[in-house]
Amino acid sequence: MLKVILIDDEELILRGLLKIIDWEANGFTVAGAFSDSEEALAMAPTLQPHLVIVDIEMPGLSGLELIDALRDRLPYAKFVILSAHDQFKYAQKALQLGVFRYLLKPIDDNELSEALRLVRTSIYSMMEEHRNRTKLQLDIQHHLSSLKSQIIREAVCDGFIRQGKDKPEFYDELLYNYSFHLCYIQICTQLNEHFTYTPCSKSHIDTIASYCTDELKCANIFRQEDCLVLVMDSPIHNIDFNLLTKKFAGITGMPVIIGLTQAFTGLSGAHSDYLKSFNSFQEEVFFTTESTFFRIASRSEHASEDFSSLLNDSKKILPPVLLQLDIESYSNYCENIYKYILAMKNHTTPAAVHTFYGTLLNFVKRTSMSISGKNEDAFIPVPIPKFRHLADYNKYIVDMTESFLAEAINLCNVDSTRIVNQVKLYIRENYTESDLKLNKIADANFINYSYLSYLFKKTTGKNFSSYLTEVRIDEAKKLLLHSSLPINEIAKRVGYQNYQNFHYAFKNICGKSPNTYRMQYSGQNIAEI
8 A cells, every 4th residue: 555645734624635536446545645845845754755735825934935845855656736726837846856746626526536546656666676676686686696606606616727728807807806814614524443444424514514505695605515605794893703613513413614815806716716725724634633713824844754663663672562462552552653743733734744644554564473483575564544634544544553452362272272383393493403593593583583572472481592501501401411411512512602601601500510519419310409
């Protein structure tokens, strides 16, 4: 329903206008009736009528003066004049003011109804035109915004080069001095039992993307794996990114890391800015596992820390730990490695860390093979997956080492008794050799020397040298009691080239010298002594 206000200084005429026709039947509702032009001027902007019917001659402001004053305040209103004068000067002025109709008193109801019909048609036509114009402006604005978004995305993702297209010249004009930020939202998905990342739920990704579109008014969003990339117009106001990080972490149930770049200007370097900032963001993510927000800074040139000294230290420290199958100590050592690398994050790269862990893993595998007695010719390097986070490398290498050692333990449990018995037999058969060493026995049985030493002591409770000495002294005691061989000859027969060494070993075990032992127990059986 259209609104109309009536203005005439004669109360009788006002009442007549209210009753002369059925206003609602003609599509109007009377919003106000005024006999004072000044009051009408004050109230009209509040009432916002579509039609103003006004007398031409009134005390104070005349009808023409009132129309002139209201034109700026009611830009879309139509004006109809009621006048008892048909003088040309009034009509001419009314035309100049854009008056829609000039009606003479006394008012004919049919003439007024026809005027209202024409006013109504004109107003509805004008309103429709305004709606169409507004819609057209919005469509143009939307298409222009979409075009800008497409251009920006193409520039950031280097689509022009990928698609073999030349960038139209007007693109630079359209986005002259365009300033933007890149915002990265990384959802830290978890490793599963197969050491691959469980994909983030599509509904979670869509929820976050919708929030960024609706609440952050970001029109440019694309996805790279589990990372959302936002191209945000600069400047950015009133966004609490720390709160946003917590919100998104609550949506996904996983840690969320958000990084925001500085403002970039112009499209010519947009792709380069994207690559550099995304690489810097990923490097920060690599060393982070908890939800956080940070502003991305250009990382300085890294020192070439390749962890070679750490690797050399590990090759010295780890074998004894692995040989004892001490996975707890190994895990603790790996945790220390993790902390050391984390402390060095500003001096290294994920690529260097990946290489280090790959080398360490294969060293551990090779050592585990030697523990189980496998020939090193059968060694096949293990490729290490490329993980997104430093902590995942640590978890992976500990888990893989457990599997390597479990395999070694299974093999060792089957063969350990047989291997130790073979060593004992070899000692019994070859104790007379003065140069008898464990490494010789290990080589003969294709077993790692360090592991064989560990296994022998674990099984017998004695190290190889002690066991060999006991065997030699036992044989020497037999010869002392049941032969007349000189003691220095006996020493040679049981594997001692140096008599002093034999004398020391014998006395250390028996508590007396070989000569005293012979004189005291000569003729007796060893079992009786």
